[in-house]
Amino acid sequence: MATRPQHRGRPKPARKGAAPELYKASKAQLIKFYREMLTIRRFEEKAGQMYGQGEIGGFCHLYIGQEAVVVGVQDCLLEGDSIITGYRDHGHMLAAGIDAGAVMAELTGRASGISSGKGGSMHMFSTENGFYGGHGIVAAQVPIGTGIAFAHRYRRQDNICVTYFGDGAANQGQVFEAFNMARLWDLPVLYVVENNRYAMGTSVLRSTGSRELWKRGDSFKIPGKQVDGMNVLAVRAAAGAAIDQVRSGKGPYLLEMQTYRFRGHSMSDPALYRSKEEVQHMKAEHDPIGQVKKLLLDNKMASEDDLKEIGREVKAEITRAAEFAIASPEPEAGELFTDVLAGAGS
């Protein structure tokens, strides 16, 4: 009988030794990061609350804890760049500049939602903001993002596609098929593994033979780097360097963001697979927002009052988004038959 994989200790934190490279942010940039991360945090808290009130149907995967990843990466992107991700996508959308009201209206299944109330939490798009979803099938977005990068290259555009996926998706075969294609054609794609340590309830320790996900591109000669994904300055520095390389035509790059979600996989997850102490430790020591707040205060770039004011503004924006969503009408029954094939039902 085969032996079961052994649980071999706690996941290692970002590699010790060399101090992580940190982006030198100006005061204005740091405040921008703070505001954007806080917007995602407050949006997700509100979404969680509205899910509890029965306003949001099906499933809802919150991004709380992982905010530094998208905010740091997005800061490196240019007009015309593309982004694609999996189902934990609200944060990516807000970071891409998509209106919080349109996202919240989608979560609540309203006609004014960004997918007219037909896509829901996992299936939102905004071509205006270069956001190509929102994909509910784990890893399905990886070949698609690679295809988007192919189109950028085919059209001789100076743009790249950032393709996000999680530690769970990292074990899907499609990812490696896409890696091979990206290297073969030197496609302008940045792969970002958001390693939040748990694929739903399964720890990386219980699912993954080689846990150095940043090395997953090795056999395709795709360079990789492990990054403290809880620190927006580490994310910004690593993403900036990687994106420069990808944009210069050197082909794909892989970043493993070591991150952590503070909430369950979805709203119905009691999170029995990890200890309360572990979650508490990550919140206390590694909160991406808390880290930036401390930097701002310690360096006297902002006062407590300044940050409270930002907090009030963010809260007001999220309240407006929620009110807009709730006040919006539900889709008409005839919508059932629209947008299946071109012209059909319309």
Next chain:
Amino acid sequence: MSAPLTLLEAVTLALDYELGADPDVVVFGEDVGKNGGVFRATDGLQAKHGEDRVFDSPLAEAMIAGLSVGMAAQGLKPVSEIQFMGFVFPAMTQIITAAARIRNRTRGRLSCPMVMRMPYGGGIHAPEHHSESTEALFAHIPGIRVVIPSNPSRAYGLLLAAIRDPDPVIFLEPKRVYRLVKHEIENNGEAYPLDMCFVDREGDDVTLVSWGAYMHETLLAAGQLAAEGVSAEVIDAATVYPLDTETIIESVEKTGRLVVVQEAPRSGGVGSQIAAEVAEKALFSLIAPVGLVAGYDTIMPYAKMEYQYLPSVERIKDEVKKVMAYT
């Protein structure tokens, strides 16, 4: 300038035409570039249109489909080849959960103008995945089209239509008849309509519906039946999904009898769907039970047993005689 072409050559000609006409068209797949395809459907296209537009892809079907979705999301028109239809299964997740749904999920902001060409069906003496007909698996998926040409002219016209269509098309090429007949084809870039049946022979006594390779046996049977005094109308379904039921219903209202001929296994197939549509919409026009000549509910067998599985002209004629017994 027209020349007599096989179905296979008509496919090549359509690809060549559209590559020339539309810079967004990209043709790729396993062996498609340098080698010109396993059946040589893309022969010469790389040399003519360049390696950026006609190229070999890694042997990775899920990636081929997913890459196509991404390319299409950016407005390219990828035309990929899956070497045999039986190799498409790793790509099903992308076809069903991404390609077919991008339009709906984006409320029409994105469409997915991709074509996946696949040789399909029996007749080359290989078992299972090299010979099976699983069109019904795709004909159950809202958001895609399933198009099957039965002859060279239709291969040319329908492939052009498929490439130009803004939605994903599964384009199934009946490989048994790749080189069976030749048609004079004028290379004028004229597409045939999708979502439409073609009435290939008019008749009054019985309606025969088929598609793909079995249109040939069905037309042969109709010819022989005419000599025996039975006037059969023969319809090529062509786009099996979404199906043009109107043309079929109209014909059945005229003839009062229906026999569907399919190569695929009997259960859960396109033939069953046609029977159900006719039962629902034209039951009282029928003067005989609907006949279904099909493959059997078994695994597509190897060489010597192949023709025990596949429908024959005789089986079609026998079924027609059965329904003709009702008056």
